Amino acid sequence: MSTFVPKSVQEALDRARFQEQQxxxxxxxxxxAEIFPVLRRWEGGFAMAGEDAPQLRGLVDLYEGSRHIFQCLIVASEEEAGEMRYEFKRATPASDEAPLDFYRAPDAPIGLLPG
Incomplete structure (x- = not known):
């Protein structure tokens, strides 16, 4: 059994896989002010489509749908197989709450009830 696939068939398979990812x-x-779609994300970075991807560098925000998940400091890493890959220098999880400037004990009461 041969594992050879004609180049045209391989290109069609790659194109279909890419469109499904998008x-x-x-x-x-x-x-x-610009928004770019991301193909995939891993622990150390993410990848975008090569033809759409600019040479991004610096501070960006990563969203999943409308939910802000990370504020990232990135650098463009490499272009391979039609993808532009970016690496995180820093990826800070986004939070809906302001950080506390004091220690809150885990067993502290949430509120006071009138006596």
Missing amino acids: RRNRLRVHAG
């Missing part, structure tokens, strides 16, 4: 994924990068 359709399923809800990840977006917000760089200033």
Whole structure:
């Protein structure tokens, strides 16, 4: 049995896989006023489509749908197989709450009831 696949068939398979990734994924990068779709994300970075991807560098926000998940400091890493890959220098999880400037004990009461 041969594992050889004609080049035209391989290109069609790659194109179909790429389109499916774009359709399923809800990840977006917000760089200033511009928004770019993300193909995939891993612990140390993310990848965007090579033809759409600029040479991003610096502070960006990563969203999943409308939910802000990370504020990232990134650098463009490499372009391979139609993807532009970016690495995180820093990825800070986004929070809906302001950070506390004091220690809150885990067993502290949430509120006081009138006596």
